[in-house]
Structure formats: structure tokens, C-alpha cells
Amino acid sequence: MLKxxxxxxxxxxxxxxxxxxxxxxxxQAAFDRMPVIVRVDQITGRCGADDSVNAVVAYCTxxxxxxxxxxxxxxxxxxxxxxxxxxxxxxxxxxxADFALGQIRQRRxxxxxxxxxxxxxxxxxxxxxLARAGLPAIDLRDVFADEPFTDSHWGRDPLRVGPKVSIxxxxxxxxxxxxxxxxxxxxGPGEFTADLLIDALNP
Numbered sequence: 001m002l003k004x005x006x007x008x009x010x011x012x013x014x015x016x017x018x019x020x021x022x023x024x025x026x027x028q029a030a031f032d033r034m035p036v037i038v039r040v041d042q043i044t045g046r047c048g049a050d051d052s053v054n055a056v057v058a059y060c061t062x063x064x065x066x067x068x069x070x071x072x073x074x075x076x077x078x079x080x081x082x083x084x085x086x087x088x089x090x091x092x093x094x095x096x097a098d099f100a101l102g103q104i105r106q107r108r109x110x111x112x113x114x115x116x117x118x119x120x121x122x123x124x125x126x127x128x129x130l131a132r133a134g135l136p137a138i139d140l141r142d143v144f145a146d147e148p149f150t151d152s153h154w155g156r157d158p159l160r161v162g163p164k165v166s167i168x169x170x171x172x173x174x175x176x177x178x179x180x181x182x183x184x185x186x187x188g189p190g191e192f193t194a195d196l197l198i199d200a201l202n203p
Contacts, residue, residue, distance in 0.1 A: 031089075040068065130179070149165075
């Protein structure tokens with residue numbers, strides 16, 4: 001079982017908080033316009049979510065909110081799951097998602113590949129945020145029996161029609177590990193460079 005560090009040095013100051021809060025603080029410090037976390041009893045019924053939407057965490061771009069199931073706050077996988085949806089938020093708020101959507105609309109035959117690149121970048125951003133939060137590196141294969149986030153978990157209302165992507169748990173683990181090295185410039189899979197991310201990163 002993974003043990004998460006709950007007391008870290010963050011931005012030069014001692015901070016004591018639960019790991020989920022540490023991820024949120026790291027995301028908000030690194031990038032502007034990050035969503036707020038709303039802890040809910042259940043995600044179904046909010047932002048057009050039904051029971052096909054991830055039951056732990058989902059990013060509603062319409063309201064710029066992350067919906068987090070209250071009973072999952074202390075689970076060991078939750079910091080990663082939060083970092084993942086914050087990765088989507090970074091893309092949405094700083095131009096990557098618009099660029100990707102434009103490419104997908106122009107190149108429908110390559111949609112699966114393009115969405116895979118987007119997902120790899122999200123995992124890399126997630127790793128970057130986990131490192132910024134002072135949390136220990138993880139291997140997703142030690143945390144999840146199956147590939148996570150193949151269900152709808154981000155998008156505008158209704159969330160139930162949000163993108164569903166599978167790239168395999170090994171690829172997710174690889175790109176998360178790249179981000180955990182702390183270099184945002186490494187988060188550029190293929191034609192989706194890290195330029196917009198680096199431009200958006202707060203000094």
C-alpha cells in the first residue's frame with residue numbers, strides 16, 4: 001500500500017494538509033484559472049453526469065469545477081486522480097484543448113491517435129503537479145488493477161458525453177513518470193508540444 005506524505009515543504013513554507021489539498025494548491029500556484037474542487041456525495045446528477053461518468057472525480061468545464069466524491073477524499077489513488085483532471089484543466093484553460101479539438105475536426109481518421117497524444121500530455125502534467133505538491137512518485141500499475149480514466153471524466157455539460165480514451169496503463173505510467181521528473185518541457189508528445197504549457201506556467 002502506498003503511504004502518502006502529508007507534511008511537505010511547499011513554495012518554501014512548511015505546509016500540513018491532506019494530499020488532495022496539496023495537489024490543488026500546487027495546481028493553483030502553477031497555473032492561472034484552475035478549477036475549484038467541489039466535494040459532493042455523488043457525481044451522478046451534476047453537470048449532466050450519469051452512472052457512466054467516473055464516480056470518483058470529474059472536471060466540468062462548463063462551471064470550471066472539479067467534482068470530487070466525498071468518500072474518496074482520503075483514498076490513496078485520489079491525489080493522482082485529482083492531478084489527472086487538473087491536467088485536463090490546464091489544457092482547457094491554456095489553449096491546448098482548443099488546438100487539439102481543431103486538429104481532431106480536421107483529421108477525423110486520426111482521432112484515436114490525436115486523443116491519445118492529448119491523454120499522454122495530461123498524464124505528464126499530472127506527474128508534474130504531483131511532484132510540485134511534494135508527493136512521492138507512483139507507478140500506476142501498483143495502484144490500479146486496470147487502466148484508469150477510460151470512462152467519461154471531463155468535458156462540458158453534459159459530462160455523460162465526454163471523451164473516452166484508452167492508451168493502456170503502461171503508456172499512462174510512462175508519461176506520468178516523465179512529469180514526475182519536474183520538467184514541464186518533457187510534456188510534449190508528438191505534435192502536441194509543451195510550448196503552451198510553458199507559456200502558462202507561473203514563474
